[in-house]
Amino acid sequence: MRLYSFFRSSASYRVRIALALKGLPYETVSVPMRDQSHRSDSYRRINPQMRLPTLELDDGTRLIQSLAIIEYLDAAYPEPRLIPADPLERARVQAVSQIVGSDIHPLNNTGVRGVLASMFGASEQALDTEWTPHWIHEGFAAIEQLIAPAPFAFGSGITLADVCIVPQVYNARRYKVPLDEFPRVLAVDAAAQAHPAFQTAAPEAQPDAA
């Protein structure tokens, strides 16, 4: 398999964690977002949405959207299982994952920051100190009430919720957003950081880290 990825891309980071947890080998194809490589014609042919990541399977099939990719990996390579089979447990894990994947991260990604700057004159400072913290606080405040670390978000096994929380904590730290109000989120992050798969998948461990 081949992962079109960028070290800092939060959605790529999620898929890297899932691949590492399942012990699946893959080749990294770096798509440096900082020089807009994801908007190039060549990458558009790989991923019509021009976003990261894309997972290319050995037969050339390409999958996009990190949560859809992880659901595929979880069905095709069920060990260890990241999304519970029980419908209610599954819904709880998916709800937390969607809070990160729909209501925090898409508002704070690089593309949105660019549009906010060009369309509304949002300054870097306002983005870093007002906009970004606002959505992280709203989302983490809800997640804080939905998880009960033991030590992972939903018990002793790692789930998709942990896979989503950790890259979002990384982003929050990158923008220096205080997280003291969210001890459960921080506990999940600390437990995950001690796990080798999360270390392997971390931004700074990637071949394109800079």
Next chain:
Amino acid sequence: MRLYSFFRSSASYRVRIALALKGLPYETVSVPMRDQSHRSDSYRRINPQMRLPTLELDDGTRLIQSLAIIEYLDAAYPEPRLIPADPLERARVQAVSQIVGSDIHPLNNTGVRGVLASMFGASEQALDTEWTPHWIHEGFAAIEQLIAPAPFAFGSGITLADVCIVPQVYNARRYKVPLDEFPRVLAVDAAAQAHPAFQTAAPEAQPDAA
């Protein structure tokens, strides 16, 4: 079952479609977003994220986040199946659903519009004619390449992709975003609008429509 819903809420609309397709009866509890009812203390006790919808099961269990709720319904009431069982087909359907659910709708919802106005002075006009169309265009341009209506997004059966596309087309029309560039998206919407479940779930058919 009880659905905390608002007629215009796009995420509520998705869950209403799924409930109607599966023929599941439910009681609607209206949470009028226009007077900020979803931010009240009483609703916070129902849904810690203070967003719509919430599905309350007969035993009192509450589920949040529309896509997580629909996955639950699809597992608990598999007829008709909205999310394919085959991992690759599933990933394709989920990818389109996530483009709507992560990369279009969360950027254009009422809460975000409010923050854009207060934080960056975004005018109603700029939100309606620049910001909203921008994200709809980006997302629909990708979806246009990922679906092949026959007549639904992934063939003759309705999937989660259709359930997500239709409320997003409704939103696009509400903000008068031209959709001529997206004939496939429009074809899916037209096919779905002819189906009784989509009619039952439509905003204007809700008890709290105004």
